[in-house]
Amino acid sequence: MARITAGVASSHIPALGAAIDLGKTEEPYWKPALAGYDWTRAWEREQKPDVVILVYNDHASAFDMKIIPTFAIGCGEEFKPADEGWGPRPVPNVKGHPDLAWHIAQSCILDEFDMTIINEMEVDHGLTVPLSLMFGQPEEWPAAVIPLAVNVVTYPPPSGNRCWALGEAIARAVASYGEDLNVQIWGTGGMSHQLQGTRAGLINRDWDNRFLDRLEGDTQDLRHIPHIEYLRETGSEGIEMVMWLIMRGALGKTTRALHRHYHVPASNTAVGHVVLEPVGD
Structure with missing residues (x-):
């Protein structure tokens, strides 16, 4: 039986990916933001997940105003890094897990979630930056990845309650898959930030940390x-x-935090990161 063994949440700030790609990780501005992932990279080497279900949002790379799926699951064999205007990131292609992805899609749709099935798409920084933060710079990613794209760009995004419930449905799907797989689920994006308008640069440390607490x-x-x-x-x-709530909903009733990191600022954004494990049933 496949099992979800852990949940990981993290910001997916594109500038963090650029700092890694350009060899700037030891620079004074970036070092404290990135240091909070050292523990997780060592932990991931020990955990050796077979599959990561990676919840992220597309930034007009795979989807645009022509089609806006609320929840889209990548069921393909491979996903290439997207060119977001300055060339694709120099990272490995993402290898999917079509069998488990299709099983999750079928299970969730029959569980009354309207999932959009995507067999071909490119993946942008929302997905590739977390992989770099958690796995470093390998020649190939050490786990298969199932992309789960969520619309949080165009109104209306899904409610937090619906996201949590989707996580519960994903957990049921994984538990009903026959192959013995070590599965992690990651929720990405955030934390507090605004990139435009009169409140550009807004960061709310207190709210962010209360969110992490809960x-x-x-x-x-x-x-x-x-x-x-x-x-x-x-x-x-x-x-x-x-999107973090999809991860949290998939972990069951109770969780324990194994690692936590919060840093301000990184490219006018709050960096948040937590590693959770389910406790009991």
């Missing part, structure tokens, strides 16, 4: 935060944190 334990308070609170307290891009 990912651990058995509280389900986070699933009930309304959209307007994310926008008011964390800026227009803070809504990305609903």
